[in-house]
Amino acid sequence: MSKQARWWTVILLACAVWIMPLTAQANPSSSSTPGQGEPWLFLPWDDTVGRILGNEADSEGPKSFAVKPDGGVLLLDQVNLRVIDLDSDGELIRYIALPAATFDDVEQYQDRAVLVLDRVVARTLLVMDLVGTPLAEVPLEGRGIDHSGLVTAMLPRSDGIWLEVGHRHSVKVLDRHLQPCTRQIVMGRPMEHGYSLHGALDGHGGVTLRRTPQNHRATTALTTALSGVTLTGQAPIRRIVWLDEDADGAVYAVLHEAVFAAATPFRVQQERYRMVILDEQLQELERLESPWVLTLYNQRVEMRVGPDRRLWQMAFTDDGVLILRWEWRTP
Amino acid sequence: MRRLYALLVTLVVLGISSVSQAAPPAEPAEAIVCRGTSAEGFSYEWGGECWCSTGCDPDLTSCSPGVCTPNPGFSGCPDCTHSGTYGADCSGFVSKAWQVPDPQPTDACDVTRYVAASFTSDHSYWNVVPMTSLQPADAVASSSHVILVIGYEDSYGEHEVVEAAGCTPGIIRHSRTFSSSYSGARRINLSDCVCSDGDQETEACGDCGTTQRTCENDCLWSPWSGCTGPDPTGAEAACSPDGGEGVCATGQRLCVAGWLTCQSASATTEICDGLDNDCDGVVDNGTPESLGEGFPCTGNCGVGLSECVDGVIHCMTPGGDTCDATDPDDNDGKGIGGCTCRAQSGPGSLPLIPFLVLLVLLGWRSRRK
Structure with missing residues (x-):
C-alpha cells in the first residue's frame, strides 16, 4: 500500500469512527432486549426479610430500596423495623433500627x-447518620405539601432533599447541609444543573417525557424546543414506574405495559416493564424489558438508577426478594 | 374472636347473596368519597366497620380512634389485639363507605358487611369495572384486600385512595398503585348526573393558586385542574433564595403548583468570567476545559498556555509572565511591558489559530535541528 493510500485509509477510518456514534443516536434501537437482568441478591422471606400476608388487609414486603453511592444497597425491611445495609458484594454491613413499621421509602444522601x-x-422524614443515629426528624406537611400521603417520591440531589407530590411538583425540604430550609418548589422531578423531568401518560397508551429548565415559563419558541418525546410500547402503557437520570444526564423511564381482557372480570392478559434509556436530548438510546412486575405485596419503589449507570430492580417472588441489575450497552 | 368473625362474615355473605336487600342509596360519588375520607386516622380493627365523622373529616375528638397492636411474634391481624370502640378492617371500611348492604351511619358498629373477596366479582350492588377506567368512589379489590379510590388517575397512573391498610398503619389516605391481582368495582345507584353544562367551580389552593372544574357532558364534574396562579410582578418578583451562592443568590418569585417559591437563577457550567456560575461558593473554579485553560496560545510576546486570572483568560508564558500591555518587563511574573497578547476570553473559544501557529513553530524548530 502506498504512503498516500495509507493516509486515505486513516482519514476514512477516522471519519467512520466520527460518524458511527452519531448514526447510532439518530437511529435508536427499535427492538427490546428481553429479560436479561442480572440477579444480584436473593433474600428469602421471613428468615431474612419480613412480610405481611394481608387478611382483610394490605400485603407488605419491603416497600423500598436504594442503591448507595458505593454500589451497596439499603433495603427497607420495615416489617422487621429495620433497614438492611448491604455492601457492593451483597454482604450484610449492619441493620439500622427503625422506630416504627410505617416507613415506606429509604434513600442515602451522598x-x-x-x-x-x-x-x-408519623408524616415525617427521619434523617440518620450511616450507622443509624438519628440526626433530625422533619415534618412533611407544610408549604408545597398539603397532605403527606400524596408524596410520590424522595429525590436526593446535590442541593438537598426533594419530595415529589402527586407526580406533579417537587418540594425541597432539606438543603445540602441537611438542614430545613425555606421550601423551594419546582414542577416535575428536579434533576441536576437546574433541569426538571416531566412524565405523563398521554391517555392513548403512550407516555410523554419532557426535560426543561426548572420552572421555565413557556414562550412559543421555548415550548416548541421543549416539546419532548412520546414513548410507546408493545402494549398500552398503564403506569410510569420510575423516572430519573444518571450522573451523565441519561434519562431512564420504566413503564408498565399491560393488556387487559375486554370482558368481565377484565383480567390482565400480559404485562411487563419496559425500560427506556434516553440521552439528555431525549433521543432514545436503548430499550430493555423486565418480566418482573408489581405483585400483591404493596411496594413504593421498585426501580432505581444506580451509580453504575444500571437500572436496579427489587422484585418479589414466592420465595423472597430478588434484586436484579439491568445493564444497557454504552452508547 | 376469629371464629366469631368468620362465622359472622359467612352468614352475612350467604344471607346477602340469597336474600334480596334494599338497594344502596342513590347518591353522588362525592358522598362516598366524603364518607371515605372521614375515616382517616382511625384504627384498623379486624372485623370492625365504624368510625366517627364530621362532614368529610374524621371526628377524632369526640371518638377515640382506637389502637391495634400485633400480638407478640406477629406482624398483623388476625393475630392482633384491638382496644377502643371504633375501627375498621378493609372490607368493613369499604362496605360502610359504600353503604352496603344497608345504609348505616359511620359510627354504627357491629353491622353487616362484606369481605374483601366479595368485591372481586359482580354483585347486585356493584359491577366489576376495568382497572383502566377507575373513578372516585370505585373500589379496588383482591382476594384479601379492598381499597376505596377517591381520586382520578394521576399523570403517572397512580390513584389517591383511602384504605384500612393493616394493624400498624390503620386507616390511611395516600397515593398508591395496584398490581394486576386487583380488579375494579363500581357501586350501583350513583347519581347519574350532578351538574349541568356551563357549571364551573373554583377553589383557592396553596397560597397563590386556584383550581377549577367544569361540568362535562351536562352530567359529571371533570377532575379538578392542577393548582396554578399568576407569578408576582414588579417589586414583589425579586427574591433571594435560601443558601443561594454565586449567581444562584438572586432569584425570581414564582407561583408554582399554587405555592410562592423563590426560583434562583440556574447554576451553569463554571466559566472564566469572575462569577460563581455553578453556585458552589467559589468563583472560577471549573475544570480547565470549562474555564478554557491550558490551551496553547501566542501573541506578540511569545508562546504560552491560557490561564484564567481574575475572570479573564490570559496567555501565560512558560516563565509565568503574562502580557497585559501595561506592566513593564520587571520580572515580577506579571508580564512584559509594551506587548499585547491577551488571548480570547470565555469558554468554547478554542484557540485554534494559536495552536496551529505553535504546531508550525514546533515543526520549523524540529526541521532546523
Whole structure:
C-alpha cells in the first residue's frame, strides 16, 4: 500500500469512527432486549426479610430500596423495623433500627446520611447518620405539601432533599447541609444543573417525557424546543414506574405495559416493564424489558438508577426478594 | 374472636347473596368519597366497620380512634389485639363507605358487611369495572384486600385512595398503585348526573393558586385542574433564595403548583468570567476545559498556555509572565511591558489559530535541528 493510500485509509477510518456514534443516536434501537437482568441478591422471606400476608388487609414486603453511592444497597425491611445495609458484594454491613413499621421509602444522601420517609402515619422524614443515629426528624406537611400521603417520591440531589407530590411538583425540604430550609418548589422531578423531568401518560397508551429548565415559563419558541418525546410500547402503557437520570444526564423511564381482557372480570392478559434509556436530548438510546412486575405485596419503589449507570430492580417472588441489575450497552 | 368473625362474615355473605336487600342509596360519588375520607386516622380493627365523622373529616375528638397492636411474634391481624370502640378492617371500611348492604351511619358498629373477596366479582350492588377506567368512589379489590379510590388517575397512573391498610398503619389516605391481582368495582345507584353544562367551580389552593372544574357532558364534574396562579410582578418578583451562592443568590418569585417559591437563577457550567456560575461558593473554579485553560496560545510576546486570572483568560508564558500591555518587563511574573497578547476570553473559544501557529513553530524548530 502506498504512503498516500495509507493516509486515505486513516482519514476514512477516522471519519467512520466520527460518524458511527452519531448514526447510532439518530437511529435508536427499535427492538427490546428481553429479560436479561442480572440477579444480584436473593433474600428469602421471613428468615431474612419480613412480610405481611394481608387478611382483610394490605400485603407488605419491603416497600423500598436504594442503591448507595458505593454500589451497596439499603433495603427497607420495615416489617422487621429495620433497614438492611448491604455492601457492593451483597454482604450484610449492619441493620439500622427503625422506630416504627410505617416507613415506606429509604434513600442515602451522598456518604452522609440515611433518610427514611413515613408518609402516612408519623408524616415525617427521619434523617440518620450511616450507622443509624438519628440526626433530625422533619415534618412533611407544610408549604408545597398539603397532605403527606400524596408524596410520590424522595429525590436526593446535590442541593438537598426533594419530595415529589402527586407526580406533579417537587418540594425541597432539606438543603445540602441537611438542614430545613425555606421550601423551594419546582414542577416535575428536579434533576441536576437546574433541569426538571416531566412524565405523563398521554391517555392513548403512550407516555410523554419532557426535560426543561426548572420552572421555565413557556414562550412559543421555548415550548416548541421543549416539546419532548412520546414513548410507546408493545402494549398500552398503564403506569410510569420510575423516572430519573444518571450522573451523565441519561434519562431512564420504566413503564408498565399491560393488556387487559375486554370482558368481565377484565383480567390482565400480559404485562411487563419496559425500560427506556434516553440521552439528555431525549433521543432514545436503548430499550430493555423486565418480566418482573408489581405483585400483591404493596411496594413504593421498585426501580432505581444506580451509580453504575444500571437500572436496579427489587422484585418479589414466592420465595423472597430478588434484586436484579439491568445493564444497557454504552452508547 | 376469629371464629366469631368468620362465622359472622359467612352468614352475612350467604344471607346477602340469597336474600334480596334494599338497594344502596342513590347518591353522588362525592358522598362516598366524603364518607371515605372521614375515616382517616382511625384504627384498623379486624372485623370492625365504624368510625366517627364530621362532614368529610374524621371526628377524632369526640371518638377515640382506637389502637391495634400485633400480638407478640406477629406482624398483623388476625393475630392482633384491638382496644377502643371504633375501627375498621378493609372490607368493613369499604362496605360502610359504600353503604352496603344497608345504609348505616359511620359510627354504627357491629353491622353487616362484606369481605374483601366479595368485591372481586359482580354483585347486585356493584359491577366489576376495568382497572383502566377507575373513578372516585370505585373500589379496588383482591382476594384479601379492598381499597376505596377517591381520586382520578394521576399523570403517572397512580390513584389517591383511602384504605384500612393493616394493624400498624390503620386507616390511611395516600397515593398508591395496584398490581394486576386487583380488579375494579363500581357501586350501583350513583347519581347519574350532578351538574349541568356551563357549571364551573373554583377553589383557592396553596397560597397563590386556584383550581377549577367544569361540568362535562351536562352530567359529571371533570377532575379538578392542577393548582396554578399568576407569578408576582414588579417589586414583589425579586427574591433571594435560601443558601443561594454565586449567581444562584438572586432569584425570581414564582407561583408554582399554587405555592410562592423563590426560583434562583440556574447554576451553569463554571466559566472564566469572575462569577460563581455553578453556585458552589467559589468563583472560577471549573475544570480547565470549562474555564478554557491550558490551551496553547501566542501573541506578540511569545508562546504560552491560557490561564484564567481574575475572570479573564490570559496567555501565560512558560516563565509565568503574562502580557497585559501595561506592566513593564520587571520580572515580577506579571508580564512584559509594551506587548499585547491577551488571548480570547470565555469558554468554547478554542484557540485554534494559536495552536496551529505553535504546531508550525514546533515543526520549523524540529526541521532546523
